[in-house]
Amino acid sequence: MSELLEVESLDLEGRGVAHQADGKVVFIDGALPGEQVRAQITREKPSYNRAKLLEVVRPSSQRVTTPPCPNFGICGGCLMQHLEPTAQVAIKQRALEDAFSHVGKVRPKQLLAAMHGPYFGYRFRARFSARYVQKKGGMLIGFREKNGRYVVDMDQCLVLPKHVSNLLRPLREALSDLSRPDRIPQIELAVGDACTVLTLRHMEPLTSDDLNILRTFAQEHQVVWWLQPKGPETAHPLDPKDIDALYYDLPDYDLKMPFKPADFTQVNHQINRELIRRALRLLDIQPTDRVADLFCGLGNFSLPMGRTAKEVVGIEGSPTLTQRATEAAALHGMSDSAKFSTLNLFEVDASWLRDLGYFDRVLIDPPRDGAFAVAKAYAELSLEERPKRIVYVSCNPATLARDAGILVHSGGYELQAAGVINMFPHTGHIESIAVFEAGQTGPLKAVEEQQD
Secondary structure (H helix, E strand, O other), X not given: OEEEEEEEEEOOOOEEEEEOOOOOEEEEEOOOOOXXXXXXXXXXXXOEEEEEEEEEEEXXXXXXXXXXXXXXXXXXXXXXXXXXXXXXXXXXXXXXHHHHHHHHOOOOOEEOOOEOOOOOOOOOEEEEEEEEEHHHXXXXXXXEEOOOOOEOOOOOOXXXXXXXXXXXHHHHHHHHOOOOHHXXXXXXXXXXXXXXXEEEEOOOOOOHHHHHXXXXXXXXXXXXXXXXXXXXXXOEEOOHHHOOOOEEEEHHHOEEEEOOOOOOOOOXXXXXXXXXXXXXXXXXXXXXXXXXXXXXXXXXXXXXXXXOOOEEEEEEOOHHXXXXXXXXXHHOOOOOOEEEEEOOHHHXXXXXXXXXXXXXXXXXXXXXXXXXHHHHHHHOOOOOOOOOEEEEEEOOHHHHHHHHHHHHHHOOEEEEEEEEEOOOOOOOOOEEEEEEEEOOOOOOHHHXXXXX
């Protein structure tokens, strides 16, 4: 039995949110805010229902009637291609504001203009599922289906760089010819500025014929193969000369950032460069400043900061990434001004911060779990011990809002500004940036410049 519903909002899984006559919330796949739709309940839960869209009676002006990707609606990678891209960003901005309000009980003094980049061809990192299905012609390579465990039978993916999307068909044909294609569960993609690396996870040893197939494919399609027989630590290049082939450039800072296929790097290279520029403008680093980069990774922010700051201290939980950052600093002659160490930042306290010495500026870029211990430690420092400014880059608005509440309500910081970064267009993923100031009462000059 169908119902006529008014759609009020959109959740971050791309589902329209409405209320039934009895007030119960219902999530409708494919519906957009402002639309009147006819939908059928497909699953009932105690606190909400789920429904499938039967008909759009009154469409939204922001509806994309023909999403550009033929896999949309089947593939679980993109959730919002039916919504105009700038409207996607507006929804993410509102989600960030709601998190600040409801989770952290804080409100930024200023909203930064959202950071936009390419809507397609942006995904330079990906993990493809692989499955050998004889009745579908052999190997399937792509993303998993929406709400399912099957691999989408796809020949293209528009969020991948075009040259990678074009590889999907020849890749599945080549891997179907391996001796045990049924023992290939996944392929990791890493695109650098000079090469494209495919890391093949294989659960059975490869034969000499298998290796020849891979070498031929690499030569024909200008890619580099890495092989992973077991865990990530076993990954190695098929050709040893390719061990250092991956890197990305940060031309604004005259930096070349080497990395390995399994290292964490940002998915969207263009937005990453813009994000670094914005973070450094907001930090407003002076040549006399001592700066900390917490959860520094391989030095993505640290080394650009080191071009201005007197000293940068980068701290990271992964010894592998700490080593990469140290090597990159040496490569650029920055070993004296940019130093890196390994520490579990989820277990730090105020006394540890004091032992590090005073920092004028701090950048925090944690994983999804946020930086609870770090925020709590900074909140416990005296006014004289606190950095003048903290810039927090987040991939989870809920943990950012939680940590913002600690810094503001317990630490006396002011949340000067915040905004979203559209790192992952067409998905519900929200990247954001926030600026905290110790003892600041007026607007930040660097923030005002962002709005121009």
